[in-house]
Amino acid sequence: VQLVESGGGLVQPGKSLKLSCSASGFTFSSYGMHWIRQAPGKGLDWVAYISSSSGTVYADAVKGRFTISRDNAKNTLYLQLNSLKSEDTAIYYCATTGLGYWGQGVMVTVSS
Amino acid sequence: DIQMTQSPSLLSASVGDRVTINCKASQNINKYLNWYQQKLGEAPKLLIYNTNNLQTGIPSRFSGSGSGTDYTLTISSLQPEDFGTYFCFQHNSWPGTFGAGTKLELK
Secondary structure, eight states, X not given: OEEEEEOXXXXXXXXXXXXXXXXXXXXXXXXXXXXXXXXXXXXXXXXXXXXXXXXXXXXTTTTTTEEEEEEGGGTEEEEEEOSOOGGGOEEEEEEEGGGOSBOOOEEEEEOO | OOOEEEEOXXXXXXXXXXXXXXXXXXXXXXXXXXXXXXXXXSOXXXXXXXXXXXXXXXXXXXXXXXXXTEEEEEESSOOGGGOEEEEEEEOXXXXXXXXXXXXXXXX
């Protein structure tokens, strides 16, 4: 199992960013996927989940601003981040259902 | 949301020691409790799933126990590669929630 995140970077408050997570080594379409984040020097916060049938669940802190999606043909998971705030600054990890396997993470910095 | 209270936050131990880390949930989580190890600059790694199931490739010195609201991770004989931060995670109900972490350092 390999998960590789991309798309992070420095963005101004109120702007948008789209993260990707490329999956390999398993049947991506059959599994739910998560996004989890970790602010610098802090603990872990679960962000969002998408089932194999594309049902979604969000943490209250991101509901209405973030959108999780998937493209099974491309074996890729996405997280669209809109209306970004400074408190969204974190390393964002994608992970398989049950949080069994994680990517290496991608840094998102929200600052003017 | 279910709150996970993890203790201790800092644990100093020596190679060969037996160590335990605890997580207490604010309500019954029906053994849906995972343990993760994270080393500096790396992603978390799953050690134990659903209270007491050892993830493939994880040494048998790691074990988990518990039920209801109280759960424990035990390392039977600490090895140099075991130092890092440990997190618990409950996935009994949405949203899943993590403990604040236990930093395991060399005494």
